[in-house]
Amino acid sequence: MSAAQRKLTRMIKDATQAGQSADSPRSGQFAVAALRHVTKRFPGIVALDHVSLEFHAGEIHVLLGENGAGKSTLVSLLAGMQQPDEGEILIGGAPAVIDSPRRSMDLGIGAVFQHILLVPSLTVIENLMLGGSWLRPLGRAATLRRFEELSSLLGTRIDPDARVSGLSLGEQQQVEIMRALWRDEKLLLLDEPTSMLTPQGVADLGRMMRRLKDKGVALILITHKLLEAYEFGDRISVLRLGTLAGDIDPQRLQTMSEAQRTESVIRMMFGAAPGVDATPEQGHEEELAILLGRKLPRANTVDRNKPATLAARALATAPDFAETPLHEVSFELWAGEVLGIAGVDGNGQKHLAEVLAGQRSLRQGRIDLAGSDITQGRVPERRQRGVRYVTDDRLGEGTVGTFSVATNLVLKEIGAPPYWRRGITDWELIHRSARETILRNDIRTPSERTPVGKLSGGNIQKVLLARELDAEANVAILNKPTYGLDLHNQRLALDRIVAAAARGVALIVISTDLDELLEISDRIGVMFQGRLAGIVDNGDGAGNKVRRLMTGAAAT
Amino acid sequence: MTTESEIGAGPQATMLRVLIPVALALLVGGLILLALGKNPLDYYGYVMQRSLLRWGGFQETLTRMAPLLLIAAGLIVAFRAGIWNLGGDGQFLLAAVTSAALAPVLIGLIPRGLTLVVCMIVGIGVGALWSLIPAMLKARYGVNEIITTLMMSFLGTSLANVLIKLVLRDPDTTVPQTRSLPVDGRLPRLFDTTIHCGLVLAILAVILVHLMMTRTAFGLKLQVLGANRAAAIHAGLRVERLTIVAFALSAGLIGLAGAVEVLGVWGTVRADWNPAFGLLVVPLVFLARFNGYAVIGFTLFFSALMVGGESAARRVGVPQHYVLVLVALLLLFLALVEYLDQSRRKRIAA
Numbered sequence: 001m002s003a004a005q006r007k008l009t010r011m012i013k014d015a016t017q018a019g020q021s022a023d024s025p026r027s028g029q030f031a032v033a034a035l036r037h038v039t040k041r042f043p044g045i046v047a048l049d050h051v052s053l054e055f056h057a058g059e060i061h062v063l064l065g066e067n068g069a070g071k072s073t074l075v076s077l078l079a080g081m082q083q084p085d086e087g088e089i090l091i092g093g094a095p096a097v098i099d100s101p102r103r104s105m106d107l108g109i110g111a112v113f114q115h116i117l118l119v120p121s122l123t124v125i126e127n128l129m130l131g132g133s134w135l136r137p138l139g140r141a142a143t144l145r146r147f148e149e150l151s152s153l154l155g156t157r158i159d160p161d162a163r164v165s166g167l168s169l170g171e172q173q174q175v176e177i178m179r180a181l182w183r184d185e186k187l188l189l190l191d192e193p194t195s196m197l198t199p200q201g202v203a204d205l206g207r208m209m210r211r212l213k214d215k216g217v218a219l220i221l222i223t224h225k226l227l228e229a230y231e232f233g234d235r236i237s238v239l240r241l242g243t244l245a246g247d248i249d250p251q252r253l254q255t256m257s258e259a260q261r262t263e264s265v266i267r268m269m270f271g272a273a274p275g276v277d278a279t280p281e282q283g284h285e286e287e288l289a290i291l292l293g294r295k296l297p298r299a300n301t302v303d304r305n306k307p308a309t310l311a312a313r314a315l316a317t318a319p320d321f322a323e324t325p326l327h328e329v330s331f332e333l334w335a336g337e338v339l340g341i342a343g344v345d346g347n348g349q350k351h352l353a354e355v356l357a358g359q360r361s362l363r364q365g366r367i368d369l370a371g372s373d374i375t376q377g378r379v380p381e382r383r384q385r386g387v388r389y390v391t392d393d394r395l396g397e398g399t400v401g402t403f404s405v406a407t408n409l410v411l412k413e414i415g416a417p418p419y420w421r422r423g424i425t426d427w428e429l430i431h432r433s434a435r436e437t438i439l440r441n442d443i444r445t446p447s448e449r450t451p452v453g454k455l456s457g458g459n460i461q462k463v464l465l466a467r468e469l470d471a472e473a474n475v476a477i478l479n480k481p482t483y484g485l486d487l488h489n490q491r492l493a494l495d496r497i498v499a500a501a502a503r504g505v506a507l508i509v510i511s512t513d514l515d516e517l518l519e520i521s522d523r524i525g526v527m528f529q530g531r532l533a534g535i536v537d538n539g540d541g542a543g544n545k546v547r548r549l550m551t552g553a554a555a556t
Numbered sequence: 557m558t559t560e561s562e563i564g565a566g567p568q569a570t571m572l573r574v575l576i577p578v579a580l581a582l583l584v585g586g587l588i589l590l591a592l593g594k595n596p597l598d599y600y601g602y603v604m605q606r607s608l609l610r611w612g613g614f615q616e617t618l619t620r621m622a623p624l625l626l627i628a629a630g631l632i633v634a635f636r637a638g639i640w641n642l643g644g645d646g647q648f649l650l651a652a653v654t655s656a657a658l659a660p661v662l663i664g665l666i667p668r669g670l671t672l673v674v675c676m677i678v679g680i681g682v683g684a685l686w687s688l689i690p691a692m693l694k695a696r697y698g699v700n701e702i703i704t705t706l707m708m709s710f711l712g713t714s715l716a717n718v719l720i721k722l723v724l725r726d727p728d729t730t731v732p733q734t735r736s737l738p739v740d741g742r743l744p745r746l747f748d749t750t751i752h753c754g755l756v757l758a759i760l761a762v763i764l765v766h767l768m769m770t771r772t773a774f775g776l777k778l779q780v781l782g783a784n785r786a787a788a789i790h791a792g793l794r795v796e797r798l799t800i801v802a803f804a805l806s807a808g809l810i811g812l813a814g815a816v817e818v819l820g821v822w823g824t825v826r827a828d829w830n831p832a833f834g835l836l837v838v839p840l841v842f843l844a845r846f847n848g849y850a851v852i853g854f855t856l857f858f859s860a861l862m863v864g865g866e867s868a869a870r871r872v873g874v875p876q877h878y879v880l881v882l883v884a885l886l887l888l889f890l891a892l893v894e895y896l897d898q899s900r901r902k903r904i905a906a
Binding site: 358359378379380383389391393396397398399400401402403407411412414415420423424425427 | 779783787
């Protein structure tokens, strides 16, 4: 055991003890909900291992942890979708059996999940009228009354007769929260509520959470994002491999600086916890260093005196179902450069990526790659010339979930040598080179024949990044490359991007996470209503300029 | 070499997943016969004897396999590409009628071999042509092909009927039918048997289709299209073209089945003839999980049931369509075993 690890273990022990002391019931007041030594096993793994936690009224309790740490299991226990194998759940001080989602609601627990669960073709009020008993007539007036009450409680302004499909994701989530609070629920579960939201949406959500907190609701906020945890959380608990790795109570949280918080959270999330067999993976220390160091070393190697690698001139697309088309988008991109594309989701980013990849046809405009016109080239021709596209829809279009990792790695090469000769497949070669790619990119999969859909999100993204950021890549477009990944895999994905830039690949990184773009980009372009509202050189004050452009204000 | 859809299952497990449903179907089918007051052993015994053990019956069984196999080959192409071509009956019948009408005319003009080849090519063409409308609607506008192929199938069978009665009718017969191709003009027999060489053609076609799907770029493209259309677009495949080609190949093979059945067995098509093989083969292809080799086995099993079932039903005194009850049971148990297997695996994996 190295000195660093010993220190780590000690820190975690301290943190765990702090967590346990916060565990004991406060005098004269029961927690809204509490877990007592709850264990939940699934075949092969222990999802939760003797976890004890308390959720208090008027407190935003943040649960942090990597994918697979047990956060979702915890939520599903409280939401009535699973039952604990051992231990008990107390609601208002009394043991409760939550054996169905309905029972969970009856006990005053409301839940909002990561994905929107509304009927898009119905109006807001119609969605809220669903879920009553079968035979009771739908009471519009009563529903509307409650809707108004909740609107003023939450401080939201949504038209009750608007169709859900026409609302922004943030507004849809507000409707979900209303539904979760419909019966005056005292405990609100929010499972990664910010992952789909714009910065504005996150701010609105934060305001809403504080109002609820002031009304005495206990909130459980699950997130991957540390900054959100500090911003909104009164208490932070960290889960790791099914155990409670540590806990920062409100008093301590207030006295810590942001750096201290980050340090202690990261240690809890990734360090070897006591009682867990400490088998650090290779490069573990370096990973920790990267995570703690936050900033990636980014040497500026862009030479803008050379001709641009990619030049887009006045790109325009035809409108498609519920998608914003492009208007007059022009920019240049040089080798080794990272051009970040910021903007609220749905402002034409998808069309931009697809047009550059050759997947969508242009109505107007011209695209040049290394000085020659590729406007007419389709995906295979552009790929041949080194254009790569990492889609944000990893399982929807990026991969074929039922096909093996090996097949997915060559999905965009079908018919091309060396894997195909005169149209005949060389499976031997495909599998062999897949095994190499899997090793080189640290893709965690039982075998190259495993269906890619069985891998975790982070590993699916590794497959995509391996396929797209290969040695022959010249230009790569990445759409939300860290979306839905846990902290560790986000870091790995950003690493790969920066490494590709260092190799001389020209990169376009589309993201709604501005912090991430500020970290890795040379320049940041902002999409607004299908136009490129402006391109900002990354540097001091770039963040504010970008934020201003995102709202549609003219570039200054 | 394995194909994508077979990955993760050993050969033994696959065999069990097939044999258990078959055994259960035969068992429950037997119970139904018992409930009807018939002796199931008699029935199964007659089926076996008539279709497999007696030489004449066995030849009949093998002969019946030819069109079924060709249809299966056509369905494998389509289903693997995610295209639900359920219009097989129309494609089959129109191809049968045109080649039946053409053959007696050509045989007087050109040699027998050439006549047969031309008629088969025409059968392929007619089948493919009849899939063009659903194919284009699917490719261009995403119209659901289950609906369009079924509709085209009704139109096709009716059109075949009308063609015989109004245009292609043999004036020398009272029953409306096409002119007969003389027996010595039909597909050559294999050695000393009554089995025509269409069987060889059909087995070849199934194997070629299987190899195409599993070992060529074209086959993999079709599989990608079938598994995830958005991924096919993302990977830059020409989705519209692939859709139309897959449709044409599928319907062409089914058309060839029609031509082979007419040129090999009947020599003519009567206006009321519609064996409805198209929809019968669909469950077989599913049973075989779109695997060409497995399809050969299932087709043999099913032909034997069809050939033997007809006379066994008569002998034992149950309705002729009792065979379909067995097929239905088979599908039911197949789905059940599949479901149980999946949930078992999910439990293990979780």
